[in-house]
Amino acid sequence: MQNNLSQPQPLLLKILGEIEDYAILFLDQHGCVSSWNKGAEMIKGYSSEEMRGMDFRLFYTEEARVNKIPDHLLEEALLNGKAHHRGWRIKKNGEQFWAHVTITTVYDDENEVIGFSKFTRDLTDKLNSEKALKEYARVLEFRNKELEQFVYIASHDLQEPLLTVKNFTGLLKKEYGEQFDENGALYLDYIAESAEKMKHLIKGVLDYARLGTHEPKELLDCNDLMASLQLEFAEETESLHLEVDYDNLPRVPAYEKALKQLFRHLFSNALKFRKKEGILKIQVTASYAEQHWNFEFSDNGIGIEERYKEKIFLIFQRLNCKEDYAGHGIGLSHCKKIVELHGGEIFVKSALNEGSTFCFSLKNDR
Numbered sequence: 602m603q604n605n606l607s608q609p610q611p612l613l614l615k616i617l618g619e620i621e622d623y624a625i626l627f628l629d630q631h632g633c634v635s636s637w638n639k640g641a642e643m644i645k646g647y648s649s650e651e652m653r654g655m656d657f658r659l660f661y662t663e664e665a666r667v668n669k670i671p672d673h674l675l676e677e678a679l680l681n682g683k684a685h686h687r688g689w690r691i692k693k694n695g696e697q698f699w700a701h702v703t704i705t706t707v708y709d710d711e712n713e714v715i716g717f718s719k720f721t722r723d724l725t726d727k728l729n730s731e732k733a734l735k736e737y738a739r740v741l742e743f744r745n746k747e748l749e750q751f752v753y754i755a756s757h758d759l760q761e762p763l764l765t766v767k768n769f770t771g772l773l774k775k776e777y778g779e780q781f782d783e784n785g786a787l788y789l790d791y792i793a794e795s796a797e798k799m800k801h802l803i804k805g806v807l808d809y810a811r812l813g814t815h816e817p818k819e820l821l822d823c824n825d826l827m828a829s830l831q832l833e834f835a836e837e838t839e840s841l842h843l844e845v846d847y848d849n850l851p852r853v854p855a856y857e858k859a860l861k862q863l864f865r866h867l868f869s870n871a872l873k874f875r876k877k878e879g880i881l882k883i884q885v886t887a888s889y890a891e892q893h894w895n896f897e898f899s900d901n902g903i904g905i906e907e908r909y910k911e912k913i914f915l916i917f918q919r920l921n922c923k924e925d926y927a928g929h930g931i932g933l934s935h936c937k938k939i940v941e942l943h944g945g946e947i948f949v950k951s952a953l954n955e956g957s958t959f960c961f962s963l964k965n966d967r
Contacts, residue, residue, distance in 0.1 A: 624721040627707070630714060632657045632675055644723050646693035657719065660690050662697065678704045678717055690721070699728040759803055767796045802931075816856045818966075823850035823896075826861060827885060830868045837872065847885040853894050853963050855943055860963075863939040864898075866932040867959055871900035876954075893945060893962040901956035910949050936961070 624641035626634055634655045642648065645660060658671040665671065665688060677684035683705045690700040703720045770793045778786065827847045831838075853860070868883070875881040884899045905913065914937040936959070940947040944964030951957035 622722065624719075624723075626657065626719040626721070628657055628704075628717040628719055630716055632671065632717070635716065641721075644692075644698070644721065645690075651693070660721075662689050662691060665689070674702070674704050675717065678706045679714065682706050687724070698723050698725045700724065760800070763796055763799055763803070767793065767800070770796065816858060818854045819857050820852050821855050821857055821860055822852045823864070823885075823887065824848075826864045827868075829861075830864060833865070834868065834872065841872075841875075842880040844880055844882045846883070850885065850887050851889070851894050854966055855963060856939075859939045859942060863936050863961075866936050867898045870932060870959075871898075871902055871957075874902045874957075875900070876903055889965070892966075893964050895960070895962045897958050897960050899956065899958040904953045904955050904957055905949060905951040906953050910951065913949065914947070 622640060623638075624644040625638040626641055627636040629635050634652050634657060637649070637652055641652065645652070647655070658666055661671050670686070670688070674684045674686055683703065686702045686704075688700065688702075689697045690702075691697060701722045701724050705718045705720075706714055707716050707718055709715045770789060774786075774789050774793070778789070781789065824847065827845070827850065831845060871881065871883050879901075882899075882901045885896065886899075887894050887896045889895070913933050915934060937947050940961045940963070944966065945962035947959065947961035949957055949959050
């Protein structure tokens with residue numbers, strides 16, 4: 602690092618000269634470069650010979666020079682001892698970069714002004730990241746408004762004609778049912794069945810859209826969740842040979858309604874897709890690693906073929922015929938969204954006729 606201002610000690614000059622993240626310049630009283638470091642050469646693009654004696658005003662945009670921004674900064678530094686500024690600067694190749702600049706007045710032993718030190722940091726990447734985040738937030742807000750509008754339409758406008766179809770189908774069957782032949786009665790049953798299915802599908806979409814909205818996180822005990830599930834499904838499991846094993850599950854920060862839905866869907870799934878014979882075994886375990894609670898929700902049911910392990914998490918996807926297994930293909934898509942709302946991932950390990958283990962993680966953000 603060259604030095605025409607006689608004043609920083611050689612060791613300090615050597616240390617400053619090797620810094621590459623900051624452009625460190627010393628200016629004379631008129632704002633001309635008298636010494637610099639490697640960072641100044643790298644950030645601004647000038648060689649040592651080119652930089653010597655250069656007016657620091659040339660690093661500023663034409664607009665900044667017209668508005669005398671560089672001169673105002675020197676005046677502020679003289680008045681207050683230091684000046685800060687953020688704005689666009691110019692490299693040798695004409696490219697602009699977003700810089701944070703600190704100019705400090707330098708005095709000699711007799712307290713006379715002999716020049717200025719100038720620290721410049723290139724914040725272009727940070728600025729671009731901030732812009733990208735703001736744009737993402739803007740798009741996300743727009744999408745959320747679209748979703749809210751869709752939820753409103755689904756909860757009002759779509760359900761109103763559906764309810765009308767259901768009501769008039771019921772009236773038609775009640776008042777004129779005896780006049781229909783076998784085919785006519787069958788058609789009415791199909792209409793009623795389809796309307797009922799559409800009602801459940803709309804409800805599923807609404808529940809999916811509302812997951813995690815307007816709800817604060819709470820510290821929830823997963824042991825209590827499992828105990829409440831066994832009570833909730835007591836009537837359904839009364840006639841089953843069922844073993845449920847869980848112990849020392851953690852307390853996790855979570856959206857209460859969403860987490861209950863997650864455990865309920867997985868528990869219900871194990872009951873639904875059990876083998877016809879034998880004891881149904883459900884086991885839930887958890888371990889902690891890398892700021893996440895990692896759960897394994899296992900059963901010894903009918904299992905899943907390898908090719909369907911991704912498909913099952915898509916909404917409205919069914920693998921089994923509705924005559925054998927009731928449902929609308931919504932539950933596991935809810936599970937996926939709930940886990941992602943909690944900063945985690947979900948996948949399944951399974952083999953046909955050997956059972957399934959749903960593995961999911963929940964971020965421990967407390």
